[in-house]
Amino acid sequence: MIQWYRFSNSSNKGLYYTTYILLFLIIIAFLANLLLILFIFISCLIILLLHSYYFKIAGKGLDIVNVKQKSFLVIDNEGKWKIKIINNGMPILKASIIMTFDQSVLPKGFPYRINHGLVEITIPFIIWKNEEKEILIPVIGNKRGKSQIREITVRIPHLYGSGYVDLTYQHLINSQILVYPKRNPVHISDFVINNKQGLQDVKTSLFVDSMQPIGVRDYFSGDPFHHIHWKASAKMQTLQSKVFSPIASRGWLIILNISEHYSINARLEEMISQAAFIIDYALKEEIPFSFAVNVRSFGSTPFYYLQEGSGAKHRQAAFEFLTVLSFSSLLFPPIQMLSILKNEELPSVITFLGSETIETQKVLQEIAITGRSIFEVNNKGVLKQWKQKNIAV
Structure with missing residues (x-):
């Protein structure tokens, strides 16, 4: 299987013509019996031919150890990309690695440029025959999202400045960094919940x-x-x-409606940050939670639905989804999501984030009639009891 796509870029044709000129001069020097000059011309020709041969085979035997890696950061925290290269071929001198990745992380201590949401960074390196080299690129969390290495190119310059050879890695790089969302504080200190009959161990009930x-x-x-x-x-x-x-029954269902009319809510980032805070709070208070978002899914439900669970791994699963939510996510009608959830075995507490319509309020009211406590986050970031509102049709 071909590992690299090879592209040769010659910035001038000087070396090409120099070869033929040297051949012509060698013939003249030979006929004129100028042995010293003949030796010099032959040496120059040999150097040029060796140079051409080197760039035909340079990079053969070069390989990237493609290990699946996933790491997690929060904004402004530091992490690193790790690239492991093995060279079983000719030594590669004065080369550089050109790497592009998503803008959710930015390099730290290296110059870079951003083009269409992708960060491009160039790192000089040398690798000898049969050498294994690990290249570490420190990065810092820039914004919520997933950053993946999109392309790696090894650029080998011609020794005489006549161009370069690019080796572009042909396979998907299995390295990604997830930058978790910020936490917008939600006021929950006055949040009083009466425990209901259930099967979960609690301190008092x-x-x-x-x-x-x-x-x-x-x-x-x-x-x-x-x-x-x-x-x-x-x-x-x-x-x-x-x-x-x-x-008692202590579980929470966190419902996030990211749609507003027929598009995605302009407050998406704020709502994601509030949902992240509530999930962190549930983890801290050892409250099991389930999580539903009206984004289309191909799982057992037509929308994203994380079944009830607890602990750090359950929180990580919810955060991974929050990390990749974007304005290009494919929406699922919120009224249909609530109608499906209404028929599930719901916990005693439901937290709703997002905009509401007359239809969604009707379903929320039907759920409230069953004895569930429904709460919502208002514009001031306070979790309060949900009430029906007057909404213009």
């Missing part, structure tokens, strides 16, 4: 798991008769009541 006792305590007047632990009572010679684990 009105509900307990009567099937899983976790200990015993002294009997108090009013304890249910069937909660008495008879074996423990016989052993302790006093009545003992079973202690059960407090349980």
